Amino acid sequence: MDPNPGQLMHPKGAPRGPKMRRMSRERVQDIVIVGGGAAAWLAAATLSRALKPSFCRVRVLDSPQRAKPLSEVALPSFHRLNNLLGINEDDLLQRTGGTFRLGEQFNDWGRIGDQYFHGFGPLGVKLDAVPFHHYWLKLRESGESAPLEQYCAAAMAAKLDRFAHPSQDRQSFLSFYSYGYHFDAALLESYLRKYALAHGALRIEGNAVEVQLSEDGFVGALLLEGGGPVGADLYIDTGGIGSLIHSRVFKGAHEDWSRWLPCDRAVTVAQPRAGEQIPPYAESSARAAGWQWRIPLQDQIDHGYAYSSAHSSDEEAADTLLSGLSGSRLTEPRFIRWPQGRPKKFWDKNCLLLPGVFDPLEATGLHLAQTSVTRLLTLFPVQRFSPLDMEEYNRLAIQESERIRDFRIAHFKATQRDDSPFWLQRGRMPIPETLESKIDLFARCARLAMFDEEHFGEDSWISLFLGQNVLPQDYDPLADVLDLEETRTALRRMRTLIQDAVNTLPAHAQ
Numbered sequence: 001m002d003p004n005p006g007q008l009m010h011p012k013g014a015p016r017g018p019k020m021r022r023m024s025r026e027r028v029q030d031i032v033i034v035g036g037g038a039a040a041w042l043a044a045a046t047l048s049r050a051l052k053p054s055f056c057r058v059r060v061l062d063s064p065q066r067a068k069p070l071s072e073v074a075l076p077s078f079h080r081l082n083n084l085l086g087i088n089e090d091d092l093l094q095r096t097g098g099t100f101r102l103g104e105q106f107n108d109w110g111r112i113g114d115q116y117f118h119g120f121g122p123l124g125v126k127l128d129a130v131p132f133h134h135y136w137l138k139l140r141e142s143g144e145s146a147p148l149e150q151y152c153a154a155a156m157a158a159k160l161d162r163f164a165h166p167s168q169d170r171q172s173f174l175s176f177y178s179y180g181y182h183f184d185a186a187l188l189e190s191y192l193r194k195y196a197l198a199h200g201a202l203r204i205e206g207n208a209v210e211v212q213l214s215e216d217g218f219v220g221a222l223l224l225e226g227g228g229p230v231g232a233d234l235y236i237d238t239g240g241i242g243s244l245i246h247s248r249v250f251k252g253a254h255e256d257w258s259r260w261l262p263c264d265r266a267v268t269v270a271q272p273r274a275g276e277q278i279p280p281y282a283e284s285s286a287r288a289a290g291w292q293w294r295i296p297l298q299d300q301i302d303h304g305y306a307y308s309s310a311h312s313s314d315e316e317a318a319d320t321l322l323s324g325l326s327g328s329r330l331t332e333p334r335f336i337r338w339p340q341g342r343p344k345k346f347w348d349k350n351c352l353l354l355p356g357v358f359d360p361l362e363a364t365g366l367h368l369a370q371t372s373v374t375r376l377l378t379l380f381p382v383q384r385f386s387p388l389d390m391e392e393y394n395r396l397a398i399q400e401s402e403r404i405r406d407f408r409i410a411h412f413k414a415t416q417r418d419d420s421p422f423w424l425q426r427g428r429m430p431i432p433e434t435l436e437s438k439i440d441l442f443a444r445c446a447r448l449a450m451f452d453e454e455h456f457g458e459d460s461w462i463s464l465f466l467g468q469n470v471l472p473q474d475y476d477p478l479a480d481v482l483d484l485e486e487t488r489t490a491l492r493r494m495r496t497l498i499q500d501a502v503n504t505l506p507a508h509a510q
Contacts, residue, residue: 026384028233029056034208034222034245035238036062038072038185039354039369041192042081043236044201046373049085053200060196061204061222061230066239067336070270071295071302072185073101073282073363076120076178077455081370085195095191097184097298100280100508102158102177104362107285109468111416116467117281118362119154121177123459124494127482132494133462134476135487137446141475142484148466150495152459153177153502158281162505173501180363182282182295204230211248218349218385219249233384236376238354238369241339249351253344260409260431261340262422263290263359267317268304270330273297280508284361287320288312288420293360300330306359311422342405346397347390352376355401361411364404367455371400399453406435407456407464414439414468439470446472 031047033040040060048058082089092098103119110116124132132151139145149155154177157163167174197203208230210223221229222244237245241254258264273296283294290307305321312320318333343353355368375396379389413431417423431439438449442465448458482490 027056028381028384030232031056031058031234031236032204032222032230032232033058033060033236033238034063035243036060036064036066036189037068037238038183038189038192038366040238041189041196042366042369043238043354043373044196045085045192045199046081046370046377048196048199048201050377057202058196058200059202059204059230059232060193061206061208061224063207064205068334069185069302069336069360070268070300070304070331070334071297072183072188072366073295073360074181074183075363075367075455076180077367077370078180079178080374084374087195092191093181096187097300098188099182099278099296099298100163101180101182101282102154102163102280104281105158105283106411106467107283108417109284109286109291109411109415111469112419114468116463117149117152117155117158118460118463118467119149119152119158119177120179121152121154121459123148123462124151124491125176127487127490128478130476130478130481131458133466134446134479135482135491137472137475138479138484138487139491144488146491146495148463151491151498152463153498154179156498156502157505158279160502160505161277161279161508162502163280163508164505173498174505179280182297184297184300208244211244213248216349217249219245219351233350234381235351236354237351240353240355241341241343243353245351246343246353250343250345250348250353254339254341255344257340257342257405257409260412260429261359261405262308262310262412262426263306263361264338264340265309265314265317266304266306266336266338266359267314267321267333268302268331268336269321269325269333270300270302271325271327272330273299273301274327276509277507278509282363286415286417286423289317289320289422291361292321292324295360304360306361308422311420342398342401345390345394346372347393350384352393355397361408362404362456364408364455368401368404372397396453399451400455402432402434403451403454404456406432406438407460409435410439410461410464411468414465414470416469439465442472443470444473446475 033043044058044060105117107115136145153173206224206227208222209225212220214220219235221231223229237243279296285292289312292305295302305317307317346353354372379393381389409431412426415427441447441449448461
């Protein structure tokens with residue numbers, strides 16, 4: 001006799017209905033996030049909002065013993081988080097001392113005296129389906145090109161200390177850009193903590209000092225200093241390489257990137273902001289043993305120097321940073337250390353590693369924390385142990401981290417500086433094949449090879465390459481369909497339209 005419709009037969013013949021299938025699944029019902037800081041509370045806010053306390057308990061083991069940066073920087077991808085969490089932007093900026101970010105200015109990276117701008121928006125527009133930069137290169141070859149940043153609305157607005165939200169008029173150049181944010185790190189952490197707690201997350205204050213492992217290698221509980229065990233179905237560690245879970249569960253296995261990205265330490269100080277202008281961009285300036293950042297907030301400025309400990313002592317680094325500053329300071333020099341690399345795996349058994357601390361070059365730390373958590377939601381485990389979900393998560397996370405790695409390495413490789421051992425070594429170092437092929441293709445014909453899971457788009461790569469003097473031997477031959485005078489006229493009109501539009505924007509300080 002046929003079974004009832006909708007029923008499945010167990011191999012032994014017993015019907016297996018929907019209720020029995022649900023009972024056979026071991027869902028993740030308890031998550032502990034380890035580490036504290038903005039990344040941990042960003043994860044808690046996202047998970048508590050998406051999962052609801054009745055479905056899954058989310059707790060944060062908030063460690064007071066951790067390095068605390070002065071500022072956090074969000075890329076335009078942060079808008080997706082705002083939308084997901086229902087965060088009001090005005091409230092966010094007021095409560096975090098935040099400012100808008102249209103991009104970043106780079107000083108002295110290709111050669112001492114060079115300057116270029118990486119803006120959050122396109123460079124020019126296509127002409128007859130040919131990318132804009134080929135026409136710019138064509139004019140440059142004739143000796144006539146204007147600075148590349150004059151074709152980017154975000155860059156021009158930033159240079160004039162102006163800002164407005166992108167226009168809704170898709171015909172306007174003021175619709176062709178996006179923006180990120182600069183936050184006071186402590187205030188952003190507080191903001192996200194309050195949000196997460198209001199949506200059902202729980203806070204445990206303490207330091208994990210030991211991991212209890214079962215015979216199959218799964219974490220059974222974390223032991224707290226001076227306290228008892230904390231158990232969960234899934235552990236998310238925001239400490240990155242060298243954290244307790246990475247060391248004990250993942251056996252410290254990681255890909256070492258220090259041969260490409262040698263800046264493993266930083267020293268930071270905060271100064272009160274002086275003057276009426278607040279630039280809507282950060283600055284990165286290359287120095288003898290690394291690079292220095294300047295990040296503007298509403299009431300203060302975060303100054304930092306990321307350096308290679310093989311080329312500078314802590315004392316020398318502090319002297320380098322402080323020698324370029326004048327006026328009072330809000331903080332004493334604060335030192336931060338980090339390893340350069342990624343875990344061999346991001347997810348193994350019942351433990352997931354957030355990417356951890358990157359140095360602030362191109363400000364990818366919050367972005368990677370955000371994509372890691374949203375990727376977890378997309379691949380939320382069907383069961384407590386779900387190898388296929390882990391495998392796909394690791395594949396995507398590794399691709400994303402390595403594409404960002406290449407973009408950061410390119411800043412150091414694409415240099416003509418030989419004024420210090422640090423820079424001499426950077427220009428001569430072998431690089432990953434994925435980056436080498438990208439540089440070679442662009443240097444030959446100004447075309448870009450884009451891979452899966454790229455965060456930085458073609459305009460970002462073009463800004464970097466041309467800004468640091470990776471000059472192609474040739475350009476797309478289809479750019480010659482327009483003669484030189486037609487090209488000159490079209491590009492002059494682009495510059496004029498962008499400048500006229502930017503001149504209508506209010507001051508960023510407003």
